[in-house]
Amino acid sequence: MTGDATGRYAGVRAAVVGTGLIGGSVLLRLADAGLDVAGWDPDPATRERARAAGLVTPDTIEQAVAGRDVVFLGGPLPTLPRTLARVAAATAPGCVLTDVGSTKVDVAEAADRLGLTDRFVPGHPMAGAESAGLTAASTTLLAGAAWVLCPAPAAATHAFRWLTGLLVELFGARVVPMSAPAHDSAAALASHVPHLLAGALAGAVQRAPVRDAVLALAAGSFRDGTRVAGTPAERTANMLLGNRARVLDELAEVSAFLGELAAALRAGDAAALTARYAEAAAARSALLDPRYAGRDREFRTDGDHAAEVSWLRGLGEEGGHLTGCQVDATTVSYTAWCPLAD
Structure with a gap:
């Protein structure tokens, strides 16, 4: 702590x-x-x-x-x-x-x-x-x-x-x-679309004739996949409406990938299914085992603020983050971390 x-x-x-x-x-x-x-x-x-x-x-x-x-x-x-x-x-x-x-x-x-x-x-x-x-x-x-x-x-x-x-x-x-627009685009796929998917899965089960049997059998995959469906509905609606255009754009990308999975399943194409899940597993692996390299940076406190902000925004949009910021009379020093390539 x-x-x-x-x-x-x-x-x-x-x-x-x-x-x-x-x-x-x-x-x-x-x-x-x-x-x-x-x-x-x-x-x-x-x-x-x-x-x-x-x-x-x-x-x-x-x-x-x-x-x-x-x-x-x-x-x-x-x-x-x-x-x-x-x-x-x-x-x-x-x-x-x-x-x-x-x-x-x-x-x-x-x-x-x-x-x-x-x-x-x-x-x-x-x-x-x-x-x-x-x-x-x-x-x-x-x-x-x-x-x-x-x-x-x-x-x-x-x-x-x-x-x-x-x-x-x-x-x-x-x-x-x-930047605010970059955040909203990234958050659409990282947070907001998952709320839609969780709601869709949990909602489909709620309407299913075998609802009680499904819930009796549900284990980790269902619990993890529907967790955020339990958040207060008004809060979720405000979040989705507040980022509507970007959420719909990213939902289209998710739907396209789901369509590829469905097409492979419909065709009985085991190789295509395996390839798509291997692609998905790479993102999951990067999430669970992130690797970073240090990239510290200094700026003059009274220097080119536009250049400083440009560097900061670029760091975040590349998947990096800060774990330190020290300011003295002449210099601001950032402790930065950037993700290593897979």
Whole structure:
């Protein structure tokens, strides 16, 4: 587990707005690390549960975020642009803002319209569970997670650097820097389409005449393949609709591959089936046994920010991540890792 706040993050005052599964886990971890952190949720019952757990939970969002150095925004995806505007108005210009939503383009565009790209860094910790709410949150849910951050060009670099260091130090995060559109394209295939497939499989079983027999026989493959079908339906719908075009594009690619499998099965072509499954197994193997090589990089703190952001985005889009970011008077140093070729 990651350690407590030290060094430049000792004394940081944080807030979390929207304390569901992910926001609640951020709140619990920051409190566990010893930070001065306040949480707020629009649901009064959730605020009462947080207070009962010993967490600071004011009655208003403005009270929760006032005087904070960093604010994490959670809640339903359609609400994030409005929440961002409200929090920005209630915080000082130096307060770093980020979110934990599962799509990034809409909230990044909202930040641009609001003139907040100098301090808002869109984020997405790649972790979760089929359960929901603060009662399902934990201090360890996000430990070691791949955590996407989307740096904007130029002035946003300072906020990105600071937030990267905080996430690495307090969560042990593997920070994946990407542009918002690149994130949404990758997340469509990594996360959103799997929700469609899980829903389709579980839904087909629910409608099947032999439903109960299927469930009695179901073992690991069915449980693993349908796990995310148990997530709250409204949350899944918001996620899919928030990335609709990209999800449909990637679903077409998955459907094409499924069509190849079906065609080989229909033709009784064992060689084609074997070849397609060998192709699929290569991706599964790379997921279970990833191999990386170090590629550290330095930039001048007052240098070419556009070049820095370009390098960061390229690193993430190549499958790489950051495990360190150190800033001194003249230099920013990144500890980076890139995947080795198969």
